[in-house]
Amino acid sequence: MPEALAILLLFQLAGDALARVTGLPVPGPVLGFALLFLVLLARRDRLGRLPDAASGLHSHLSLLFVPAGTGVLLYLPALAREWVPIVAAVVTSTLVGLVVTALVARALMRRVTPLPPGTASIAPGMDIARDEATA
């Protein structure tokens, strides 16, 4: 586990350094994500404890947004002035974004040939069974 966390922090550091050097308007962790993805492509049979560390961090990802979210308090007066257009714009555009992404992805995915059996991470038949269970 310490190795996995060290790897994640190392790539975050590398991403930060790359963002600094290149002046890209992309934050370090996102570049770190891209770098780690490229490196792991070459060694995806030997991930070690990385999957455990990743699922540990992701199982309560929403907790990590609470401190920044509480900062909304500081902007309540600014928001109060234009709350009608803001709420309307955020609500409609978020719903439109969700629906358009999902419908376009589904429409185009139907044209893609399905994976030959054995190469998928999950057997095709299971998708339907699990969807019905969660629906």
Place this chain on the structure above:
Amino acid sequence: MTPDTPPRDLFQLWVYLSSTPLFGLAATLIAYVIGLRLQRAARGHPLANPVLLAISVLAIVLQLTGIAYPRYFEGAQFVHFLLGPATVAFAVPLVTQLPTLVRLRWPLLVALAAGGIASGATAVLVAWLLGASDVTILSLVPKSITAPIAMGISEQIGGVPTLTAVFCIFTGILGASLSGALLTRLGIHDRVVRGFALGNAAHGIGAAQAFQEDTEAGAFAGLALALHGLIGAVAIPATVLLFRR
């Protein structure tokens, strides 16, 4: 000693405790646990979102105790800091989903662009029609992108970065709360599509919701938010520049 005035040492104890970083850290975790309990009590009702509930609890506590946000953040930053490694770690589930990713690269890229453009254009149009100021409109444009990138974009195009961060969190909570019922009603049950749409429209908080549904959905939410961030960082400033000419 009257019941109205607390004993002096108890008051001093509170002054001490509320000034240590431990307060902000403990308050964040307790508020989140309360949020999770309430979500469970409401049987996963869309509006009982744990982030929204935790923020509301903290807002009330900070207002009542008079603790300023910067002091709260001294402790809460330890939780906030983990967003960095968590973002880097999106690479891991993605690599384990590689066969699906390679097979679906074109549908996903086109859906990413379509969803990104549609949500950005809708935000601008609705805000403009309802008479929002130019600064507010510009601050709204990158709101579907993960907050740290969106703030950089907002600064570049003439918005207010902190206002954009607020819009991002609002978007994330809204997307995470409403996506489940909305996508199910549209008949979208494929976990890849659900996760990808959540990540594209509601970035990190959407991804958090996707991870609660399933690891596969979470992996594709992480992919969507990272790609949307990387592409948006280049495409949005370029588009705004084009319109200004």
